[in-house]
Amino acid sequence: MLACMAHTLWVATRKGLFALRAGTTRRGWRLSGPQFLGHVIHHVVQDPREPRVLLMAAKTGHLGPTVFRSHDRGRSWQEAAQPPAFRKALAGEEAPAVQRVFWLTAGHASQPGTWYAGSSPAGLFRSSDGGNHWEPVAGFNDNPLRPRWAAQGTPDGEFLHSILVDPRDPAHLYIGISIGGVFESVDAGRSWTPMNDGVAADFLPDPTVPFGHDPHCVVQHPARPERLYQQNHCGIYRLDRPQRRWQRIGSAMPKKIGDVGFPIVLHPADPDTAWVVPMDGQTVWPRTSIGGKPAVYRTTNGGASWRRLDRGLPRSQAWFTVLRQAMCADAQARTGLYFGTTAGDVWASSNAGESWRCIARHLPEIYAVSHAA
Amino acid sequence: MSCTIRIASPLRSYTAGAASVAGSGATLSAVLAHLEAHYPGIRFRMIDEQERIRPHMRLFVNASEACELTAAVRDGDTVHVICALSGG
Numbered sequence: 001m002l003a004c005m006a007h008t009l010w011v012a013t014r015k016g017l018f019a020l021r022a023g024t025t026r027r028g029w030r031l032s033g034p035q036f037l038g039h040v041i042h043h044v045v046q047d048p049r050e051p052r053v054l055l056m057a058a059k060t061g062h063l064g065p066t067v068f069r070s071h072d073r074g075r076s077w078q079e080a081a082q083p084p085a086f087r088k089a090l091a092g093e094e095a096p097a098v099q100r101v102f103w104l105t106a107g108h109a110s111q112p113g114t115w116y117a118g119s120s121p122a123g124l125f126r127s128s129d130g131g132n133h134w135e136p137v138a139g140f141n142d143n144p145l146r147p148r149w150a151a152q153g154t155p156d157g158e159f160l161h162s163i164l165v166d167p168r169d170p171a172h173l174y175i176g177i178s179i180g181g182v183f184e185s186v187d188a189g190r191s192w193t194p195m196n197d198g199v200a201a202d203f204l205p206d207p208t209v210p211f212g213h214d215p216h217c218v219v220q221h222p223a224r225p226e227r228l229y230q231q232n233h234c235g236i237y238r239l240d241r242p243q244r245r246w247q248r249i250g251s252a253m254p255k256k257i258g259d260v261g262f263p264i265v266l267h268p269a270d271p272d273t274a275w276v277v278p279m280d281g282q283t284v285w286p287r288t289s290i291g292g293k294p295a296v297y298r299t300t301n302g303g304a305s306w307r308r309l310d311r312g313l314p315r316s317q318a319w320f321t322v323l324r325q326a327m328c329a330d331a332q333a334r335t336g337l338y339f340g341t342t343a344g345d346v347w348a349s350s351n352a353g354e355s356w357r358c359i360a361r362h363l364p365e366i367y368a369v370s371h372a373a
Numbered sequence: 374m375s376c377t378i379r380i381a382s383p384l385r386s387y388t389a390g391a392a393s394v395a396g397s398g399a400t401l402s403a404v405l406a407h408l409e410a411h412y413p414g415i416r417f418r419m420i421d422e423q424e425r426i427r428p429h430m431r432l433f434v435n436a437s438e439a440c441e442l443t444a445a446v447r448d449g450d451t452v453h454v455i456c457a458l459s460g461g
Binding site: 060061062081085087095099259 | 413
């Protein structure tokens with residue numbers, strides 16, 4: 001039965017893993033799970049090079065962080081033999097320990113079995129055997145500047161996320177750190193350069209600093225890899241390489257909405273189309289739907305203008321948040337969009353966001369939603 | 374030194390559901406190494422890569438909490454692995 005399902009949404013929650021499955025019409029989504037009930041699941045990612053393979057970042061309230069792997073589309077899972085971990089510190093050194101594996105990214109198409117993981121506190125790890133054994137990326141983790149790059153962490157620690165592998169070059173990587181900024185490597189992670197010019201950091205005493213920014217989500221367009229977007233704590237930005245200065249495209253959002261949020265999702269084929277979910281970033285930062293009226297905003301011109309898309313979403317008194325990994329798109333001609341909320345609901349659109357319907361309710365707090373074909 | 378290790382429920386996926394397993398070692402560190410050899414992966418869920426007991430884990434040798442892995446374990450002792458968590 002499951003094998004004939006064309007679409008799977010993996011829903012990672014604070015209390016376990018769920019799946020929503022539908023056929024080619026993308027209607028009649030059926031919920032299954034939980035798997036790993038009680039586990040904190042931060043990310044689940046399908047391997048685009050080998051679609052039956054999935055990796056999952058997990059921990060529990062008590063137990064340390066780890067990675068699970070599936071080779072049968074999520075029917076069964078095996079724990080990594082060597083989960084991501086920092087190297088043992090020498091006497092007198094900072095001695096970080098991975099508190100959570102927060103992000104997973106499949107490696108370049110030419111490097112089957114290669115995966116990257118990002119952690120909190122900010123660490124970068126690489127596996128060359130399909131996620132079974134993980135090694136620290138010394139060029140970042142042991143970089144003498146790392147304590148400065150990732151020095152502004154929240155009480156939960158800073159998060160390393162948005163690990164991007166350039167589809168043209170496996171040695172060209174980007175990472176995002178909340179709080180720390182966006183960093184680029186052109187030598188497979190051996191060295192890193194901050195890349196935050198033009199990005200606001202209005203929470204810092206010196207807003208012109210080269211790093212210390214708070215990118216919430218950074219994405220690279222697969223069909224035009226020189227184009228990057230980021231949803232930052234301080235706005236929505238676009239960067240077209242080889243330029244190095246981000247342009248604040250969120251300035252075109254309605255002033256009463258602003259341009260704060262967590263996720264940003266790209267159209268799989270059109271580099272000018274992106275979706276965001278604005279949240280309330282005023283005063284004490286509620287980070288909820290603005291005014292209790294959730295909406296998705298879409299640009300179809302690279303951020304020059306944005307259009308509100310809220311048909312089918314609650315009209316009032318809906319105070320959820322959509323976290324940075326909790327929104328995704330499928331690759332259908334009429335783009336399917338999906339997001340999960342901190343209130344445990346999953347919303348879907350099969351018409352590029354024009355209208356929405358709730359396809360699951362009452363799940364635990366949703367941390368990530370990913371589409372698997 | 375032979376000991377008994379009481380396994381908290383969150384870790385029993387590693388011990389095939391067993392709440393109690395046989396252990397060996399003269400220190401807590403040695404007991405955990407022995408445990409890892411028999412139940413791969415279990416140690417890292419309790420002890421981080423810097424050899425620190427994870428924040429929500431507690432280890433006892435008999436009735437005494439052990440804050441360091443150098444704690445002595447004697448023949449016939451019971452090592453308790455306890456999980457401590459609050460909130461929802």
